[in-house]
Amino acid sequence: MNALAIKKGSSRKSAYDLRNPLDEHQETHTLTVLVDNEAGVLARVIGLFSGRGYNIDSLTVAEVDHQGHRSRITIVTTGTPAVIEQIKHQLERMVPVYSVNDLTVEGPSVERELALVKVNCTGEKRVEAMRTGEVFRANVVDSTLESFVFELTGGPEKIDAFVALMVPLGLVEVSRTGVAAIARGV
Amino acid sequence: MAGKMTGAQMVVQALKDQGVDTVFGYPGGAVLPIYDEIFQQNEIRHILVRHEQGATHAAEGYARSTGKPGVVLVTSGPGATNAVTGMTDALMDSIPIIVLTGQVPTFMIGNDAFQEADTVGITRPCTKHNWLVKDTDRLAETIHQAFHVATHGRPGPVLVDIPKDVQFATGRYVAPAKASTGHYNPQVKGDIDAITAAVEALENAERPVIYSGGGVVNSGPAASQLLRELVSATNFPVTSTLMGLGCYPASGANWLGMLGMHGTYEANWAMHDCDYMLCIGARFDDRITGRVDAFSPQSVKVHIDIDPSSINKNIHVDIPIVGDIGHVLEDLLRVWKARGRKTRSEAVAKWWAKIEEWRAVKSLSYVNSDSTIKPQYALQRLEALTKGRDRYITTEVGQHQMWAAQFLGFEDPNRWMTSGGLGTMGYGMPASIGVQVAHPDALVINVAGEASWLMNMQEMGTAVQYRLPVKQFIVNNERLGMVRQWQELLHGERYSHSWSESLPDFVKLAEAFGAKGILCDNPADLDDAIQEMLDYDGPVIFDCVVEKHENCFPMIPSGKAHNEMLLGSASTKGAIDVGGAVLV
Structure with a gap:
């Protein structure tokens, strides 16, 4: 009866692309955006992503040039190649944006994220958590008789792996910064 | 004239220095100091509208008919929210308007004060850029910057939100020549390699069509002249979007009429069957393309646009050229002339014969009546x-x-x-x-x-x-x-x-x-x-x-391709399938 309830992905004849984007080839890209650190600039960037239906996997921002009042935003986003292209162009045309760089295509880059991981454990589990922390080169930044807070730096996968190992040992809380990234070389 | 003045005086001075002769507006509590300054001068004419939406559309009418930016002055809260539709309209059609809004004083912002609204927050997605000015010393420069942003690159609406205490306070005025316009300077010259590639494809075109749009209007009268020169020198057929009508004259020999959902049969068929499409300042909008995967399947597509984000947004193009239409057309004509003004004129003549067959369908015909006005x-x-x-x-x-x-x-x-x-x-x-x-x-x-x-x-x-x-x-x-x-x-x-x-x-x-x-x-x-x-x-x-039940034809039903257009009522039964029905 409901003739209009067309299934997502079954409308290749439509004038709009209503196909489920997840059916298509998706890529994850890390973009760095240099912006004027003016009021509302982050709202502008986020509004662009939400308004046009783009994904934000992670986003970090801080002023990197205090004299010139410029902030660097690192965005990890996922989309089809055409959508990634659009995202870059849409960012580039914003008035406070100086430059947009796609680190994923512009050559090798370093991506790092910082995480604070709280684990409640005693006895053998406490020893195991400590040992695993050493393997991952995590620092203990807070300790009680029943808990640790680990500080861990690395790529998102490394942090995911560490967090997964901490689950059976008594993981209670994770705080992650999101990815900061920079191109390698000169 | 540099020197100390109040924020309200600065607003009027900045408008004068920007060459503004008319402001469309409506007063209210948060803009009274500016209205007081307007009262005490005669250079700028203020047109009192009856609703703030009217002010924005009037400013659009002014801008669209002159090429100069339109200026709007409204109060805080409802004044600003009533202006939202006009700003969105200007954004969608790339019309330069400058909207000045009053705001509650800085020390009351965030307190849910009377007639307070988060104007910059509300208008962020419907302006090209907007500013909240919290310091009178920054006011003049911000207004000059607003004019720069509205009129450079792809034009659009901008908004400057001015709290009432900033209008009363004194500060230093900065003239336009001394004001920093920031780093916003979009490229106007097209890449010459891309232009040369477009010319090469043009020389080999057997079934060409020129598809022009509002970008030609926005680029200025010179762009329309260049378009006319290109059309007459190449003898290519030319169609236009709704926004671009008039850039090529309707009486011109190569005119196909408007294209798109209610465009002519000849224009839409030419778009569908062409082997070379030169898109000049248009954006492959859904009213134009119809069904995207059946859009002009055989053509080499060249797209000239000042906004890089318009390129490959809806339709993949073969030769993108980012730049101002006037500059790019000038270079394109120069390159084409330098290479010997070549076209496949015999093939183009055959193409014209085909177009004349489509034209003979007379897609705009209708049944007239003696008793009711059609x-x-x-x-x-x-x-x-x-x-x-x-x-x-x-x-x-x-x-x-x-x-x-x-x-x-x-x-x-x-x-x-x-x-x-x-x-x-x-x-x-x-x-x-x-x-x-x-x-x-x-x-x-x-x-x-x-x-x-x-x-x-x-x-x-x-x-x-x-x-x-x-x-x-x-x-x-x-x-x-x-x-x-x-x-x-x-x-x-x-x-x-x-x-x-x-x-x-x-x-x-x-x-x-x-x-x-x-x-x-x-x-x-x-x-x-x-x-x-x-x-x-x-x-x-x-x-x-007029007749109450007349339908508008020809029509490309939603979800259909250019070559599936309907000519009249007889052909409408079941014309739109379920896929098309969800579209607007």
């Missing part, structure tokens, strides 16, 4: 009786807008002001005011539907107050015609809420406003009635009572 006939007579005059046309949105685009001929750019992207009912009446203010001696006609017209009819008061002789040509079918047409085609002729009962008596309404009202419902009287409207020195509401 809307198409009304527009044909309006065209015949105003042809050759210094004429500017605005429209509302709907069937009448499409008929106006089909039956009125435009010989120059900036003569056709319509809401294309956003499709704002209620746009045309205030827009006609902005046009008439900019061109006091010209003939300004708003072709309207009765439903759209009622949405901003309060602006008749503005027209009468400022003695603006705008002609409101209302094509009255007592229906929301386009909605009714879609309900007929898509929803089993169930006409849910698409007609207006208890419409006003437009003649009495005109008289109540202090304007002239004319009613015409007989085709035999139409010419005399239109002539009476044209001869009257003052604003007129013309109630043209």
Whole structure:
């Protein structure tokens, strides 16, 4: 009866692309955006992503040039190649944006994220958590008789792996910064 | 003139220094200091509208008909929120307008003060850029920057939100020449390699079509001249979007008429069958493309646009050229001439023969009547009786807008002001005011539907107050015609809420406003009635009572390709399938 309830992905004849984007080839890209650190600039960037239906996997921002009042935003986003292209162009045309760089295509880059991981454990589990922390080169930044807070730096996968190992040992809380990234070389 | 002045004085001084002669606005508590300054000078003319939405559309009409930015001044809270529709309209159609809003004083921001709204937050997605100025020393520079941003690159609306205490405080004024415009400077020159590639493809084109759009208008009169030169030098057929009408003259030999959902048969078939498409300042909007995966399957596509984000957004193109139309066309013509002015003229002649076959279909024909006025006939007579005059046309949105685009001929750019992207009912009446203010001696006609017209009819008061002789040509079918047409085609002729009962008596309404009202419902009287409207020195509401159930054809049904267009009522049964029905 409901003739209009067309299934997502079954409308290749439509004038709009209503196909489920997840059916298509998706890529994850890390973009760095240099912006004027003016009021509302982050709202502008986020509004662009939400308004046009783009994904934000992670986003970090801080002023990197205090004299010139410029902030660097690192965005990890996922989309089809055409959508990634659009995202870059849409960012580039914003008035406070100086430059947009796609680190994923512009050559090798370093991506790092910082995480604070709280684990409640005693006895053998406490020893195991400590040992695993050493393997991952995590620092203990807070300790009680029943808990640790680990500080861990690395790529998102490394942090995911560490967090997964901490689950059976008594993981209670994770705080992650999101990815900061920079191109390698000169 | 540098020196200390109040924020309110700075606003007026900055507008003067930017060459502004007219401001459309409405006063309120948070802009009183600026209004006080406006009172004490004579260089800038303030037009008092009746609603802030009217101010934005009037500013759009001013901007679209002059190429200069339009300026709006409104108060905080409801003043700003009422301006949102006009800013969104300007954003969608790339029209430069500068909206100045009052704001509650800085120390009250965030307190839910009387008439407070988060204006920069609300308008962030509907402006090209906006600013909240918290320091009087930054005010002048911000206003100059706003003009720079609105008019450079792809034009658009900008907003400067000015708290009341910033208007009262004194600070240092900065003249435009000394103000920093920031780092916003989009590229205007196209990449010469891309231009050369476009010329090479042009030389090899056997079935070319030029598809031009509003970007040609925005680039300025020189761009239209270059387009005309290109068309006549190559003998290529040319069509245009709704936004670009007039850049190539409707009387020109190579004109195919408008393309798109209600475009001509020849224009849409040429788009579908071409092997070379030169898109100049248009954006492959869904009203143009129809079904995207069947859009012009065999063509090499060249796309010239000043906005890189327009490229490959809807349609993948082969040769993108980012730059200003005027600059790029100049380089393109220069390269083409330097390479020997080559075209495949024999193949192009064959292509023209094919186009003439499509043209012979006469897709704009309709069945006329002796007893009722057909809307198409009304527009044909309006065209015949105003042809050759210094004429500017605005429209509302709907069937009448499409008929106006089909039956009125435009010989120059900036003569056709319509809401294309956003499709704002209620746009045309205030827009006609902005046009008439900019061109006091010209003939300004708003072709309207009765439903759209009622949405901003309060602006008749503005027209009468400022003695603006705008002609409101209302094509009255007592229906929301386009909605009714879609309900007929898509929803089993169930006409849910698409007609207006208890419409006003437009003649009495005109008289109540202090304007002239004319009613015409007989085709035999139409010419005399239109002539009476044209001869009257003052604003007129013309109630043209037309056939109630006329549909607008030709039409590409949603979800269909250019070569599946419908020519008339006989072909509409089952024309839109379930996939197309979800589209607008």
